[in-house]
Amino acid sequence: MIRFGFDHYGDPTVLTALKAAVPLPKAGQVQLQVLGFGLNPYDASLRRGEQAAFRKLKWPIVPGTDVVGRVTALGAGVSAFALGDVVINYRPIGGYSEFVTASIGKLTKKPAALSLPEAAALPQVGLSAVTILQALALEPGQTLAVEGASGGVGALVVQLAKAQHLHVIATASARNADYLAQLGADEIGLYDQEDVGAKFKNQADATVNAVRGGQDYGAGPQLTRPGGTLLTTADAKPKTDGKCLELVQLGDRSQAKPEAAFPILTALAQAPGFSVRIAKALPFSVAGVQEGHRLLECHHPAGKLVVMTEASPE
Ligand SMILES: NC(=O)c1ccc[n+]([C@@H]2O[C@H](COP(=O)([O-])OP(=O)(O)OC[C@H]3O[C@@H](n4cnc5c(N)ncnc54)[C@H](OP(=O)(O)O)[C@@H]3O)[C@@H](O)[C@H]2O)c1
Structure with missing residues (x-):
């Protein structure tokens, strides 16, 4: 072979x-x-x-x-x-x-x-998204901001968060605005057209940075309320701009086990509109x-x- x-x-x-x-x-x-x-x-x-x-x-x-x-x-x-x-x-x-x-x-x-391509695409981004939601442990009704929401990890985080009845602010570039709406985001920030940090200032109980390469574009500290949580998928600790925030690095968390995460993901996959x-x-x-x-x-x-x-x- x-x-x-x-x-x-x-x-x-x-x-x-x-x-x-x-x-x-x-x-x-x-x-x-x-x-x-x-x-x-x-x-x-x-x-x-x-x-x-x-x-x-x-x-x-x-x-x-x-x-x-x-x-x-x-x-x-x-x-x-x-x-x-x-x-x-x-x-x-x-x-x-x-x-x-x-x-x-x-x-x-x-x-x-x-579909077969969707199934091939799901495991690692899905396990990462489950790990992220478990690490944040938000309550229904709380607000989660997802930066990089059009990406592999970000799109799964948005959909899992909506399934858990969170209020979701999703950010990406304008070319993906329709996609963010399709994922079920409640509010949308387009980082190449507006200042998303100013638009949603202090509104998120937690923010996930799932931007390509884990880059720190600085909106997370603005989006997150004082005392909220900033979780990054990057290897480096995010900047907080002097705000009091709980910092979480995905890489420091044990990844959800497939045995535990697959039932969550396969249930989500059967929900109408899942993408x-x-x-x-x-x-x-x-x-x-x-x-x-x-x-x-x-x-x-x-x-x-x-x-x-x-x-x-x-
Ligand atoms: N893939 C995995 O399974 C996995 C697992 C663990 C951790 N991670 C980490 O998670 C991060 C995201 O991975 P991914 O696979 O989801 O990446 P991806 O599919 O390439 O998604 C990239 C996201 O970043 C956004 N983006 C790109 N340039 C940007 C900019 N200048 N400002 C703001 N947003 C920008 C993109 O939005 P637009 O295209 O709309 O601009 C898109 O939403 C990476 O750091 C990766 O190492 C990934």
Whole structure:
């Protein structure tokens, strides 16, 4: 089988096709024929070598945390899944492959309401969004501001927050204004057309910075009321502009376990109007994976990047 990975760090051209034996499931695992996989900023960070100090991995490194696939073999003791089931898998690494094996705790059946690209796009952004809402622990009726609400993580946070009856202020660029309304945002701030910090000054009980690259554009401290919470998806602590705020870095929190988060996400996926926007579905080829990584590193159209294999129906 083919998988895509790299044997040294660098730009997207380090990603190549690698041959490997089809993996066999151990007890408690299934084998999946991969129908598609999602790309995330973390994959590009791994490829650039930025995770090398935190995570020791053997070469070649095959990225990929998000997979949708068809069950093609069952390990001993597996009864919760059957041959032919189409499932979503969240995994530590290795999803850029034709076949993978996965423990059953890391799987959920694909809800019929999700297309295959949407299912491939969901796991990591979904788990991050669940982790964010759990870390904030807001009460129904409280106000949450989401900066970067048109992005993979931000759009999921908005939809989960609405499902929890929060009042949501969502910010993004004007090209995504309609999308923010479609997600159910109560109020919208367009950072390229207005001063969103001034428009919603001190209105949020909590603000999530889910801006591309976790950049600190400074609106969070203005949006958040004194004593409120500012949560960032970035590695660096956000500036508070001298305001008394509780600072939370997503990376410091234990990520929600797939076993706990998948039921929340699959229930949300069946709600009317639920959306996982796909920015681009790329082909399962070296060119497709390299292009996906180039797009990850630029200000690409709103939504998720996925690679769909030839095994996935049109
Ligand atoms: N993807 C994951 O699973 C994951 C998991 C954990 C943490 N994170 C982190 O979460 C952050 C967001 O990741 P993502 O995958 O959701 O990114 P993404 O899909 O690329 O979303 C980027 C968001 O940033 C907004 N944005 C871009 N430039 C901006 C600017 N100059 N000012 C204000 N907003 C701007 C975009 O809005 P417009 O396009 O409308 O301008 C969009 O809403 C990153 O720091 C990432 O490392 C991601």
